[in-house]
Each structure stands twice: as structure tokens, then as C-alpha cells.
Amino acid sequence: MKFHLVIASPSFDEGLAFFLDELGFTLERITPSENPSLAILTGFGISICLDKNAETGPVVLRISTADPDLHGLEKTGPNGTKIIYDLNPDEQTSPTSEEPSIAISEGSTAHWTDGRAGMKYRNLLPQGNWNYIASHIKVPGTGPVPDWVHYHDAQFQIICCYKGSAKLVYEDQGDPFIFNAGDCVLQPPYIRHQVLESYDGLEVIEIVTPANHSTFSDHTMTLPNDTHNPARYFEDQTFIWDKAANRQWHSLETANGSSHEIGKTGIEIASARNGDVQLLRPSRSGETLSDIIPSPQQGSSKFVLWFVLSGTAVCDRSSSGQQRIYENDAISALNTHEEGKDVVFRNPSSDFSLLEVRIPLNPPEN
Ligand SMILES: [Fe+2]
DSSP, rough: OOEEEEEEEEEEEHHHHHHIISSSEEEEEOSSSSSEEEEEEEEEEEEEEEEOOOOOOOEEEEEOOOOOTTTTOOEEEEEGGGGEEOOGGGGGGOOOOOOEEEEEEEEGGHHHHHHHHGOOEOOOSSOOOOOOOEEEEEEEESEOOOSSSSOOSEEEEEEEEEEEEEEEEEEESSSSSEEEEEEEEOOOOOOOEEEEEEEEEEEEEEESSSSOOOEEESOOSSSSSSSOOTTTTTTTOOOOEEGGGGGEEEEOOOOOOOOEEOOOOOOHHHTSOOOOEEEEEEEEEEEEEEOBBOOOOOEEEEEEEEEEEEEEEEEEEEEGGEEEEEEOEEEEEEOOOTTTTEEEEEEEEEOOHHHEEEEEESSSOO
């Protein structure tokens, strides 16, 4: 079976010349030979049936090109066919904001939008054209997720399970597994994966950069695949499923002598230092709970996102003032490396815990 896009061409020879000579299509077949009225043409990844007798309306063909001289050029062909030369979707870039910003996205007033397959999305970043995507995603209920085998060309992508659980499967990583609250995965570039099921109101936090990455379907691979190779490099990164159940907590002393607890994930190493994820909570000495002064110094990061997993504290944003924060709130520090604007979490409740995601100022060149 083969699909052809039918384009009506009452002035058949003129239409044929337009596609062959002006646009550069290739003639595959023409019939009948004595008085042609139908031609199959291929080019630019499509197949066209030019038909003298078809009664169809005009069509628009968008041709992706890397040639800057052609961008935006429009041509009109037979029967009003419009040809638009355009950039590849993944080459379409608009300048991303370099403005410094420290902002709080409050969970209580969050704006949710409907995504594919019944998913609900909340943007955790302030308004602006950032080169990062930070989302809080909900999949209500329990059941199969209508996902398919796909992959992304992002440089750094992590997903942390906040509530509920999901059954996930990844290329070369063996059987599907249950992704539980507190677990984090690093999705290296191009790794094929699929969400199979979600349970008990799944909620995840996802961070991706760059913002204009693409998602591709893989119609040839089924998961789980036969190869088991967890050490495989995808670009220079490896897959990692960091389990909350195995997490080791350490006390971390910061510059002013204060200390808090930190739960490391293996994401910094697995991502070849393209980013890092860790969990933070206050340390307790007697009745006193420590402030959380995130470290390393935020000056070494271009992007930091904190998501309040539980409890409450006061977020002290130096010049931008103090604000009480609660579970579901997200605090982002974007491009603040030159400003010296550090964020401190003061007077935490005993159940206060934060997810922290950092992207360094100078990620390694790929
Ligand atoms: Fe995905």
C-alpha cells in the first residue's frame, strides 16, 4: 500500500513542469503515454499524484530546508497549490531568555493544561522563553497509558516520581519496572522508552533541556527488547533508575556552619555532568531543625529548580524577599549565576523535603 497526495492539475503539462523543473521532484510514472493525464512524482519525502481530471481543492506543501535563502519563500503551482519553504521544525529557534529570575510557582494557584492521553501539565517556570522545560505532570486514576515506543533528542532529561507509581520500560534495561514515589530516572538522549501503566494518581516532575527538543516515534522496536546492556552509553550518558528505597542520606555542612541532609542520586555521573538531582531535608539537633542553604554555591548553576515534596518553610530570596512555601510549590533560579542571588530555606517544618534539580553553567560539550 502506498499513499499519494493527489494534486489536481487541469493544465497538466504546466503542472508537471512546475514540479519537475521548478521544485526538483522526480518523475516516477506517467500515464497514458499518448496523452498523459496522471503522473506520480516523488521528492522531499512525499509522493504526489498529479491528476489532470481530479476535482480537488488546492493544497499547501511545506518544504523543510536548511537553505536560509529559501526560508519564507512561497510559490504557487497548478490549481492554486501553494509551496512554502520553511525551516526544519527542530531548527526553528527563537532566542531564549538570559534574564536572571528567581520565581515561586505556587501549587495552590497553579494553572493546569490538558496534554495528550489525559495527562495534565503545569509549567513550573515563570513566563519567558527559557531553554528549559520544568513541568508537574498528573495522570489521574489507575490504568494503561496510551503511550508508544518513542525517544527524545534532549541533552538532559529527568523524571522524578512525586506521587502514585507507573510501569516504565527502557531500551536495553530489561523488563518493565515500577517507578515509585521518590524514584528518579535519567533518560539519556535517544533511549527508546514507553510508559505502560500508571497507578494511584501518578504525579511526576520532569525537567528537560533544551526546550526545543523533539520527540520521535520508533515503529520498529518493541519493548522490552532482547538486548540487556544497562551500561550502554547513549551519547555520553547512561540510563539510571535511582530508587528512593535505596537512597542514602548524608549530613552536609555548608559555609556558615549550618548543616542539612542530602539524598544523592547517581544522575550527575550518569548524565556526564549535564545536570544533577538530589533531595534535601533539614537536619535535627534536639528540638532544632537546621535551615537549608543549598550547596554547591548556586553561582555554578545556570538553572536550579526546587520542588517542595512535603512540609513548609520560608523561602528567603535575598533581594526578592521572603515567602512561606508549601508542598507543591516550585522555586526556580534561572540565569542567576552572575547575580549572586542565593536562595535559603529557613524555619523548615520537621517533614520539610525538597527535590533539587541543577543544570550547570557550563555543561560538557557533546
Ligand atoms: Fe518520553
